[in-house]
Amino acid sequence: MMTQDSIDRTIDNRVSDQAAESTFKEVDDTDRAIPAIEFRNVTMIYDGRKVLNDLSFKVMKGETKIILGGSGCGKSTTIKLVLGLIKPDSGQILVEGEDITNYNENNMMKVRKKLGMIFQEGALFDSLSVYENVAFKLHEQGVPEEDVESEVRRMLRFVNLEDAIDKMPAELSGGMRRRVGIARALVGDPKIVMFDEPTAGLDPPTARTICELAMKLRDLEDVSSIFVTHEMNNLDYLTSEYAVVNEAGEVVFEKEGEKLCLINSKVLMMRNGEIIFSGTDETLRRAEDPYIHKFLRGH
């Protein structure tokens, strides 16, 4: 669907400037010690059943946490908790060090400004066009229309969907809806982004595009994220490649190797609402647990 060239072309200067900055800047701010997201002993009960059981983990600044796990193990529930769309039955949830567990809807709205969420099914507003969907946040903030338009076009270019700008959600394919959902979530450059199975049901090149997007956010824009997936090639991409800006100012993806070892992607594996693995992809692949074996190899 999208060739390497076209991806490069879609990146505008703003992105490359920031990229240059973040790649060569020395990482020394104490601020980074505070995790972007932290769960402390979170338990969530639905109809008397523990859907999440005593969940604790941290997502550090600039880190991508890949959450793996079978269907129904509580992945979507976890990221909905981060946004405060649902409240845990016990435990604490912190966003950038701020305890949001008992925040009411009003306070939550301020926290959500920092967060972007890509819903599993897209969750586009049916009654609004693609343009209005992506512009939703800006329209709500009363941004002047010229600025809205240029921002919407920039975001749609980012997901390679500028042609669909005037379409209604019902006219889009599943993958296009997902990408509009991504564009909508990334408006306003949130520092923390949640991806809920963004590649499920997409063809491999489109899935790859979405992974590249997540890598660009991680490596060039210092975004912290949770990336829920149960596709192994997503895991491979995200844990073995990184985005850099080359001399020509283009974004390219390089394999980790002698030059650099990726430390900003961690894996978390869940099963029945509990964490059964947490660590790097290398240790995951070496893990003895039969369930993990089966999950990674499919048999």
Add this chain to the structure above:
Amino acid sequence: MNFIARFLFELQEMSLLAGRSARGIFKKPHYVPESIAQMDYIGVGSLTIIILTGFFTGGVLTLQTYQTLESYGAVDQLGYLVSISLVRELGPVLSALMVTGRVVSAISAELGSMVVSEQIDAMRALGTDPIRKLVAPRILALLVTLPLLTMISDVMGIVGGWAVSTFLYGLPSQMFLNSVRDGITTDDLIGGIIKPLFFAFLMGTIACHKGLKTEGGTVGVGRSTTSAVVMASIIVIIADFILARALQLILGTQT
């Protein structure tokens, strides 16, 4: 016991929703375009059914009472009888029920499908309060349009009654219209406006509450739509009785 507890819980939730949307109407941001769009949909969109119901209700009232009145020699009171029934009772209640069928169902189905397709969650995730953006404009639009629709329905009912009495029974136009004019009091008109205001508030709250509480996919949307319409219709009729009694006490009208 369980039933009562559930009822009280739902009542509490509805009051909270009503309170939050009332605050939403007065606080910034004001969703003016949304409110106007809803007024257009609810008000202008319901005109046809309101005109038709009003006209034929007035017509049938005349049809059913003319002969009785004639046997008592009281046909000069026909306009009074028709208009008082319409303005006090049938206009407000029938308009509310018609709008319930058309609008309450639409609102709860729309909000319900937004819930099951996660659009409400998406809206909250994008930092917008669905109660202000979706609920408040709908309740406001109902509050503005239902009294107007009721008035239109009253007028059309009187026209219907007049048409039947004139063209079917050959009653002189002037006799009918005079008894309408002499019969209706200001209190009747005030009551005729107050009732739809209450109805609109109740209907809007029920519709939005049921819609937002939808659970369980598309089946759930059907369920919440049905229960919204049933509940709104019953509440309108019960509230009508309570309001009628309250208005009698406050305004001192005796029928």
